[in-house]
Amino acid sequence: MNKITSLLLLLILFTSFTTKPSKIITRQGQVSFFSYTTVENIEAKNNQVLSIVNLENNEIAISMLMNAFVFKKALMHEHFNESYIESDLYPKATFEGKIIDFDPTFKGDQTKIIKGKLSIRNITKNISIKTNITHKEDVFLISGKFDIVVQDFKINIPPIVAPNIAKTIATEFRFEYQPYEK
Amino acid sequence: MNKKIQFTLGMVICLLIGVYWFWQFTHTTTINIQNTETNTFVEAEVLINSFLENEAQSNKQFKSKVVEVTGIVKTISFTNNRYTVILQGKNNDHHVLCDLKALDATSIKSISHLKKVRIKGICKGFLKDVILLNCIIINHKSYE
Numbered sequence: 128m129n130k131i132t133s134l135l136l137l138l139i140l141f142t143s144f145t146t147k148p149s150k151i152i153t154r155q156g157q158v159s160f161f162s163y164t165t166v167e168n169i170e171a172k173n174n175q176v177l178s179i180v181n182l183e184n185n186e187i188a189i190s191m192l193m194n195a196f197v198f199k200k201a202l203m204h205e206h207f208n209e210s211y212i213e214s215d216l217y218p219k220a221t222f223e224g225k226i227i228d229f230d231p232t233f234k235g236d237q238t239k240i241i242k243g244k245l246s247i248r249n250i251t252k253n254i255s256i257k258t259n260i261t262h263k264e265d266v267f268l269i270s271g272k273f274d275i276v277v278q279d280f281k282i283n284i285p286p287i288v289a290p291n292i293a294k295t296i297a298t299e300f301r302f303e304y305q306p307y308e309k
Numbered sequence: 310m311n312k313k314i315q316f317t318l319g320m321v322i323c324l325l326i327g328v329y330w331f332w333q334f335t336h337t338t339t340i341n342i343q344n345t346e347t348n349t350f351v352e353a354e355v356l357i358n359s360f361l362e363n364e365a366q367s368n369k370q371f372k373s374k375v376v377e378v379t380g381i382v383k384t385i386s387f388t389n390n391r392y393t394v395i396l397q398g399k400n401n402d403h404h405v406l407c408d409l410k411a412l413d414a415t416s417i418k419s420i421s422h423l424k425k426v427r428i429k430g431i432c433k434g435f436l437k438d439v440i441l442l443n444c445i446i447i448n449h450k451s452y453e
Contacts, residue, residue, distance in 0.1 A: 154406060154438055155388045174389045175406055177436040194373070195433045195440055218368070218434060287326070303388065309402050 148306035151180050151267055156302035158191060160275070162293040169203060169292065171196040178302050180267070182231040187241060187269075189222040189302075211282045217248040229260065236261050241271075247280045267304040274298065342410060342443045345375050347429060353380025353396040353405045360435040361403065371432040371439075377447060378405055379427045382420055392417055394428060394444070403437060407444040416446040 156176035162169040176191040193214040198204040208214040224243015237260045244251050258271035275296045277284065284292050349371060351359075356378055360367045380396030383404060387393075394417075396405040407428045409417070420426045430444030 154404075154436075155386065155393060157389045172389075174391060174393075174408060175433075175436070175438075175440045175442075177438075190436050192434045192436065192440060195442060197442065219436075301389070309400075 148265070148308075149181065149183050150307035151182060151304035152307040153178050153302045153304045156189070156191075156300065158298065158300045160196075160299075161297045163297070164291055164293050166291045169198070171198045171203070171207070173197070176300070176302070178304070179307065180226070180269075180304060185226045185229045185231070187222070187224055187226055187243070191220050192218060193220055193247075194218065206288075211284065212248065220245070220247045222246070226258070226260070231262070231267075234262050245275075247275075248282070250280045252279055265306050268302070269304065270299075270301040272297065272299050342375065342429060342431065342445055347377045348374040350377045351379075353378050354398055356405060356439050357398040357403045360439055364435055368434055372434050374432055375429065376432045376441065377427060377429045378407070378441065379425065380405060382422055382424055382426050384422065385417060385420070394420065394426065394446070395438075396426070396428070403439075405439045405441060407441045410443050410445055419448075420446060 154177055155174060156178050157172060157174050158176050159170065159172040173191050173196045175195050176189060178187065178189040180187045193212045194204075194208050196204070196207065198207065222243055222245050224241050227240045227242060229237070229239050239258055239260055241256045241258050243254065245254050246252075254273065256271050256273045258269055261268040275298055277292070277294055277296060351371075356371070356376070359370070378396065383395045383397035385392060385394055392409040394407040394409065396407065398404055407430055410430075427447040428441065428444050429447050430441035433440040433442055
């Protein structure tokens with residue numbers, strides 16, 4: 128009887144130690160964007176993007192502060208926040224979606240599509256993004272690229288600087304997730 | 310002749326405005342946090358709780374302000390080629406993320422896990438954590 132109890136206890140202990148996390152998180156995801164024109168190139172990076180993935184249903188949520196994008200020039204940052212994005216009125220950009228046909232138990236590299244809703248300046252658009260997912264031990268790395276059409280989010284560019292800003296902004300992201308422990 | 314002068318003058322004014330905009334857009338450098346006066350001094354836990362209780366009010370109080378925050382180092386991370394000092398809150402779910410201004414290995418060596426630290430930076434707002442950018446470690450010798 129004692130042996131059975133010990134075995135059961137061992138089994139419970141083993142199960143609790145090998146339980147996979149149901150959620151993964153990054154607080155320091157990176158999102159960068161590039162505007163290429165013949166006049167000039169503009170680049171900005173945000174290194175404090177929050178993202179959580181629920182591994183039970185493959186839902187992904189992303190949130191970032193628009194004023195946390197870092198530019199090479201302070202005035203570019205000022206124009207981006209005050210004139211184009213209006214980050215006082217719309218401080219956050221968010222994405223809510225699902226990683227399609229994603230198997231979180233698979234170790235190694237996978238290419239998957241993420242479908243969901245991107246919200247910038249309170250305007251929401253459905254998007255699909257091709258992503259690379261690398262799973263090594265408990266760490267998941269999700270990265271990809273997609274384009275944002277400036278007009279889709281009703282961003283007003285003054286005619287005088289219009290040649291300096293691309294109509295389509297190339298966007299990249301890189302999120303390194305760890306198990307979410309509260 | 311008058312119309313020709315008016316047209317030329319208009320063109321010159323437009324050109325000057327364009328040059329001014331272009332210069333403004335491309336030639337302003339980033340803020341020097343070390344020489345910028347601190348707006349608010351606050352404990353990490355107080356700052357986190359403030360945002361948890363009332364984010365809108367806290368944004369008015371702290372956002373875009375130069376904040377000096379005192380707290381306990383939870384971790385020092387090196388992600389995306391930059392150092393971030395993470396200050397702990399009351400629980401494990403909310404922190405203060407202090408993104409250091411440069412790859413300053415000397416000042417990073419002066420702090421360690423669970424030690425008290427004073428950091429100055431610009432508050433950007435709150436997601437799950439309070440975010441501070443352009444940070445410098447204040448109680449490091451080179452800044453005293």
